[in-house]
Amino acid sequence: MTTDLLSKDENVIWHQHSVDKQTRAKAKQQKPAVLWFTGLSGAGKSTVAGALEHALTQMGHHTYLLDGDNVRHGLCRDLGFSQQDRRENIRRVGELAKLMADAGLIVLSAFISPHREERQLVRSLLPEDEFLEVFVDASLAVCESRDPKGLYKKARAGEISNFTGIDSEYEAPLSAEITLATGVDSVEQLVQQCLTELRLRQIIA
Template sequence: MENIVWHPHKVSKEARSEQKSQKPCLLWFTGLSGSGKSTVANAVDEMLHEQGYHTYVLDGDNVRHRLNKDLSFSDEDRVENIRRIGEVSNLFVDSGLIVLSAFISPFAAERRMVRDMLPEGEFIEVFVNTPIEVCEQRDPKGLYQKARAGQIKNFTGIDSAYEVPENPEVVINTAELTLRECAQKVIDYLANRGLLQNAEMNAKTA
């Protein structure tokens, strides 16, 4: 971009990560409304926090209150919503944090766009694969009922598509597993990848 130059920082991502005794990454929770994305993300966040890790949760509704309040739910604005969140998530990861982002993010191309923003291995797609029938039964915000009544347009799963992830790193179904089991499955993946190798030490020094 003309007249804009990237300004390098003297404190590197590696230095920030080392200071926190952790390996940063982005856990990207995707799934239908009511699938349990935010609930599981917050449970994982709490477990990591208790172990002494430095984390932050980005939630779809919360972000639309401020940063993305100018965006609608059209397909075009959904793409822009995810692009902005991807950039914010990338900055947080660059600061050395373990970031948990919970967004429907219905389109594969946009999830791939965010994956490509980060170095190899730092984007971890968590597909909350809860059947739409279960999500609709829960309907915690009454959105499915409104969508069925035609009061909400472009609602994912009803009149707007959700493209199922082809190769997510983690798959969980909140209709089959308890909340703790879902969160533990994510934690186990991080541990097996070597991203939580200092968990025991962090728990003792937190």
Template sequence: MADNVVWHHHPVDRDVRAAQKGQQPAVVWFTGLSASGKSTLAGALEQILIDQGYHTYLLDGDNVRHGLCGDLGFSDADRKENIRRVGEVAKLMADAGLIVMAAFISPFRADRQIVRDIMPPGQFIEVFVDTPLDICRERDPKGLYARAERGEIKQFTGIDSPYEPPLAAEVHLPAGEISIAAGVNRLLQHLHQQGLLKAGYRLVDLESVA
């Protein structure tokens, strides 16, 4: 960074924005293999939070590669830069007072740790969507595993590129064993326990979300 670049402090800060919205900001970071259910869970959680009056935003791995990270490939270096950019955006959104859901494979522990380190203590919540590779292969909604196994896609996580599971995620969801609704309820309970949801928050009906 150039020596002449300095941080400018403004009177409206993170606390003011959070107070305006009546909530505590946070980044809820979903990590797991492709087709593990990260985006589905993140989207379901966001919908429930919106329905209960919270201010949110969902950052999705595929979506950001259409714009913000459209110039990046899938080498280890590009994956690292992808997560760095997304982490900075998520931090800015949390600084605006939002509860941010981020759904990214984010295969490397060190990269996820970088995002954790730029967030205030307690405001980065790592969610490990733990779905076995065999189940992800069976789901394969985009046909990516089949293409990777045919050699049409290189450096595909779980096939010819590694995934490093979290060692101590705040929330561990065995997504191959529980329903979406049950997973969302675990997340809601954790957010409440961390003081991020008000006492009047509501769990979802287990029959309401498939």
């Protein structure tokens, strides 16, 4: 028998560094948080998250934006779009977001993440007051009319399978911390809505 047969959990121990999350956050003069933007493709997740990150950076805050397409160029490039692979994609991003929050950052994650169970998994990785679910609420009709990447057209033509909103379900949040009506309000208004919530939660001054 070799140690390879032992459970990994028995041999992998978290190392507590002398510089902790609180120290890192204090140096950045902010409270760590993960804002998890969820919604249909074309709802405006990346657009609003990007505009919010720009506003926060202009205010002097330390942020990082995790975008669904971008992480598939590296961290998740080995994953496809089966239900199993999509769950693994969200799990990896959740763990990455957790580490970034531990670094004291305000993390903005823009992922369809269609299932409540997946989003709850990410929430469970973080302290209760550090995870904010942001529902980017736009109807399927609105998203399909935008279709910025032409994906709905391909899905309707049968060129893409398991596409959320067409042949794969999207479970809208039941009680998101922030709900953004992207078909109604401007990007500037949505950013201000997010900033107001961050102030109320004392994540930013």
